[in-house]
Amino acid sequence: METFVQQILNGLVLGSMYALIALGYTMVYGVLNLINFAHGDVLMIGAMVGLTIIKLLNAAFPGLPGGVQLAIAIIGAMPVAMLVNVAIERIAYRRLRNAPRLAPLITAIGVSILLRTFAMMIWGRSPLPFPQLLSSEPIMIGGAVISHTQVLLLVLAAVAMGALVFLVEKTKMGRAMRAVAENPRVAGLMGVDSNRVIVSTFAIGAALAAVAGVMWGANYASIQFAMGTVPGMKAFSAAVLGGIGNIYGAMIGGIVLGIIESLGAGYIGDLTGGFLGSNYQDIFAFIVLILVLTVRPSGIMGERVADRA
Amino acid sequence: MSTALLNISGVNKRFGGLQALTDVRIQIEKGQVVGLIGPNGAGKTTFFNVITGLYQPDTGTFELDGKPYSPSAPHTVAKAGIARTFQNIRLFGEMSALENVMVGRHVRTHQGVFGAIFRHGAARREEAAIRARAQELLDFVGIGQFAHRAARTLSYGDQRRLEIARALATDPKLLALDEPAAGMNATEKLALRELLLKIRDAGITILLIEHDVKLMMGLCDRISVLEYGKLIAEGLPAEIQKNQAVIEAYLGGAH
């Protein structure tokens, strides 16, 4: 039975990953009103490519410090993930921009399956071990334990989110994104090329997912072709929790969901008199999603989009 | 109590910062054709939506045929006896014209899963009755020959007629029409006028929103005028035409 502080810390780590993934969902939803069902699999692609890079580095330059390997893996995984996501938008979603919303969702599901199948073909079906690249010395914080990898994850997540906030608030592209999210037609009249904005949105979301994917692998020491589905759905729940379409909502929602899940898994045994155990951890995200959509569809930040068509 | 078919008073509706309706009331006698006019944005469709259960009012009393009714949900309103059409025609586009009207019979019929699967005597009879009545109504509004055409392939004017036929299929006491003449030319409007009089003569009370003042003057028994969510005038068409407040509302007046 881990301490409360430990649970919170675990929750923060988990939540940071969810936040990074949730941002991708929320940004795409903001500009296109579309749930990019395949986003979780982009995370997986990032992880797989990252691992491949690490293996290549090890073969070509043995003795390279773990931190450097990890950095190169992340930097290398990002463009691949971005390319994949942008290609998906171009091939699968663009034609269906004006179709009723179920059509792109079904297509997205199909794309998700294809991504996983290609990953299965390239990297095989079995789980692949992800090497321990950073020091395995645990760091003690107030009675709780955190690993170097997890600290790096928190730092990276914070940096990435900060960079995104800067982009959205202070740059021309960011303003364009906000304009398209609010009203694509008027934005077009103001001279904003909405296609470019949409492509950028997909690219940025994928980059964040790639970071999350590589760090996921580093944290859990194992990756697999199907690893993206469940975290993807949970991150989507986080995005809805925070207020879908709202970037700050995705960040807040991610962290909150991570903490809920962590605490929930820790205390569910006590709460249900031993009937349910921590192996039910995965249901928390879905329960949160259902509750949010039933009780307060606009989420924490109050974006009014999730109910009536 | 009054002999009014529809007796509604004290309706207030607020959307966030906007007071859309302020103390609006209306009283309609059985067999009348009553018009609701007003400049754009006056709240006419909002009032319609409140009466028919699409929006929930903040306050208001609602009485149909002497009995209170609760506008809490559109389907209960339809059951109580108010049927409506929509400003921007809401047909079931992929269904045939006949099927659209058959859906209108849903509220007055009751066969369910058992009847659907087993098609026993009562179910078959009900289905035949639904089909017959639907065809009858299509004929009544003048588009009987299009019974098996997909609704979205009909011309604009015919689609409006279809929507009216569908509403009539619910056997309403009150037929509420939201801008039924929108987009029609003069000939079509005349035909619509004939149809509405035919409906009135069949015993159905009509409430309609319209912008075509000439049409309204020649058709309605009484007219209510809304502006900025408030009722500014109510009375005979001739009175309304001469009402100063109404003229100012439409022409701008001295604001």
Added chain:
Amino acid sequence: MALLTFDTTHKPRQSYASMAVLLAAMIAFPFIASQFGNSWVRILDMALLYIMLALGLNIVVGFAGLLDLGYIAFFAVGAYLTGLLSSPQFAALLESVVNYSPALGDALVKLFGEQIHTDGIHLSVWFIVPLAGLVAALFGALLGAPTLKLRGDYLAIVTLGFGEIIRIFMNNLNDPINFTNGPQGINLIDPIRIFGVSLAGEAGSKATVHIGGLSMPSVNAYYFLFLLLCIVTIFMTGRLQHSRLGRAWVAIREDEIAAKAMGINTRNVKLLAFSMGASFGGVAGAMFAAFQGFVSPESFSLTESIAVLAMVVLGGIGHIPGVVMGGVLLAALPEVLRHVVEPAQQALFGKVVIEAEVLRQLLYGLAMVVIMLYRPAGLWPSPNKEDRPAAALAKEEAEEDAEESRA
């Protein structure tokens, strides 16, 4: 497709003739296929179950327009219910109940008899099937209820969540009370017994079934049972489609607000869609459990929900013959390919480059993407334009307009 038509409203004679031809072919099939071993018939047995699932999902997705991504949950409910009530599993359940609360354990023994300690409960198929249908229908309403006010894509995700929740429960509901036996699943489920004849064949007969003089392999016996059930499902869903309720479903799909204004209680009608759809899933699940003899959580994952959806989408959303075809293609084709493609690859390349499972997934993924992009109405859409959902028609119209302007 021009010769075969099932359009009973516009071409009754031709369609009934087509059905007769198809039925004859279906009945003859196992006798011919048996010459080549059991595998072909077994493939079709599973395909028939999938067709039932696709038809059930078609009610929810096709008629009512509610995108349910967790449909396999109802399949699971039917299967696990059968597993619990027609296998030794109840004995294990009883043991865990006794550990947890002896009083409750005694009550159960009094209710069902002493032998459940050792044997478990073994209800007959006549009991199980309606029960599975009913319980699944109940779950359908339960899982559908929270989704009633949600917009299309959110409804999809929430139903997906429910599907996952059910799977997680099936995987973990073995402690403290052992309902599902966890990841190992439930074994030794009774085969179907009809009028004393077990469809798995009597012990020692090498899975041969003897019915009134005829002998056939067990898979063939199941084939005819599943074929019958499929036909019943097609019949029932067809009747539902062309009824007051079916029209109400389509009305909701086309324009929910107008449907409400016409007096349709959309909440109840949607719940009915979920329930009816689920009940077919439950019955199929019961059949699956009895046929396979065991159930485990792996058979009821998101992948399976999506597979069934792919069948509906590929075939022709809302159009029953199309959905059947989609079911056949996506259920049988991968298996057929496995028998053909893997040996072919062995011969050509010396190894299997693309496994059957991979092929199956590729087919599903491509089906959904390609169909939505190029033929959203499916491969075999309804000839009555009235029955097709708006998306498909909008696309066709755009294409027709484009052609006309080019001409």
